[in-house]
Amino acid sequence: MIAPLTIGPVDTVEAGRHSASAPVSANVSVLILTLDEEINLPACLASVGWSNDIVVLDSFSQDRTVEIAESFGARVFQRRFDSEPSQRSFGLKDIPYRNRLVYLPDADEVTPPALRDEILAIASASDRPEVAFHVRSRTMFMGRWLRWSGLYPTWFVRLVEPNRVHFEREINLRTVADGPEGRLAGHLLHYTFNKGLSAWYDKHNRYSWHEARESLKSLRSERIGWSDILLGSATARRRALKTLSFRLPCRPLLRFLYMYLLRGGFLDGRAGFVYCRLLMTYETMIVTKMMELRRRERGLPL
Incomplete structure (x- = not known):
């Protein structure tokens, strides 16, 4: 209200x-x-x-x-x-x-x-x-x-x-x-980092729970939109690539390599290297929490 x-x-x-x-x-x-x-x-x-x-x-x-x-x-x-x-x-x-x-x-x-x-x-x-x-x-x-x-x-x-x-x-x-x-x-x-890195970590710690749940939901109910990856709009392509990423092994490392090498993050100098490492950390949070959610669904301790 x-x-x-x-x-x-x-x-x-x-x-x-x-x-x-x-x-x-x-x-x-x-x-x-x-x-x-x-x-x-x-x-x-x-x-x-x-x-x-x-x-x-x-x-x-x-x-x-x-x-x-x-x-x-x-x-x-x-x-x-x-x-x-x-x-x-x-x-x-x-x-x-x-x-x-x-x-x-x-x-x-x-x-x-x-x-x-x-x-x-x-x-x-x-x-x-x-x-x-x-x-x-x-x-x-x-x-x-x-x-x-x-x-x-x-x-x-x-x-x-x-x-x-x-x-x-x-x-x-x-x-x-x-x-x-x-x-x-x-x-x-x-200016996403104006509040400092601690605030960034706090925010992404919260976000990673939601991303973990969305990842599990996608794995169980969504199919990869191959046509969107090849021919779709930028928004549809990004959504399809994200759905694909849920199914790949070593997601944190792949996220870093994709951002730093394929996307050219190295061209952003030291700032690019640090930022790509932060994105890898965020991906690690998501993957780890997916593991926790799966174990809790099966009644297993973390």
Whole structure:
């Protein structure tokens, strides 16, 4: 259930429905999900200061996240986090917006001016049929863009009509659009390591449980989409390759070799080597937890 913070005289759900009802075709609303993002949030908010309607949906942060959001003039709401799909769905469906399109950067992503201009140009074009737009991100690590080891280009849906999309998967969220989709030429800058390596390990320790369950589910119910690997879209190819990877031996080592050698991670220098090692560690977490889940299903001790 939503718990709006008192930021101004109209900052309640009901008042928001009236104050945010007039559409502004040449502008775009912004929704940012947060939990203890005081390190990342200032840069993220500063890069979307052009929006006339910034919303922060916070999961009851214990740091200065809410204070920072208020200082940038954002409308702040709070809701207990249960899963990413339900949190994002709530943010889009239950919070009113001033504009037709809503932009969805993560708190650790920065929006460069070129991407801003492209987003605003789309908002001002009333004849565009797309209801969702995909954006590429550039993963930043150790002071550089991981051009080769950062899984570039990976596309994420970041600009949507709120009532024309829904979300699937608890981890590695999948956005499904009810209508045409488009791609933006600009890039986001993704500072995934801003909170430090300990935070990265904590996050991927949680994610690896979900990935382990998804891996087991895939092994038992899904077939490898060979046609998608050869002829499918980038998204379908990536999904098919992931399904294939569940069936390969020595997954952590293969993940490292694939990223560092085949994908050219060595071209990213020391940062690329360290990042590929981190991905191998993450794969090890997944494989080990798959083993644990299998043993527990059979009533065996770990």
